[in-house]
Amino acid sequence: MKIDEIRGFTPDQLAEQLVSLKKEQFNLRFQKATGQVEKTHRVDEVRKNIARIKTVLRTKQAQA
Template sequence: MKSAEVRALSLDQLNEELATLKKEQFNLRFQKATGQLEKTARVRQIRRDIARIKTVARQKAVESKA
């Protein structure tokens, strides 16, 4: 996901997307442990998407309090 796409989402949508990405990250870890992981770059991409979503969610939370 790109930053512009993430910023367009609401807090609820961000939380849903975060949960989806965490599940995918969990599955990728299992694939890596069993030697079935084919797209190794996907792990890095998921990790960065999670960080991006957490950052934007935090910014939106701070804005709503101010």
């Protein structure tokens, strides 16, 4: 997910995306611990997307 894409979302959509990514992160961590994860790079991608969404949410809240 690119930052321009994230900036286009509303705060409600960002919150939904954040919840979704956190669930995916939990599942990936669980799979990694049990040795079942296939795409190891996805763990880092999800973590970075969570950080991007949190950053955009903070900037939107600061502007309001």
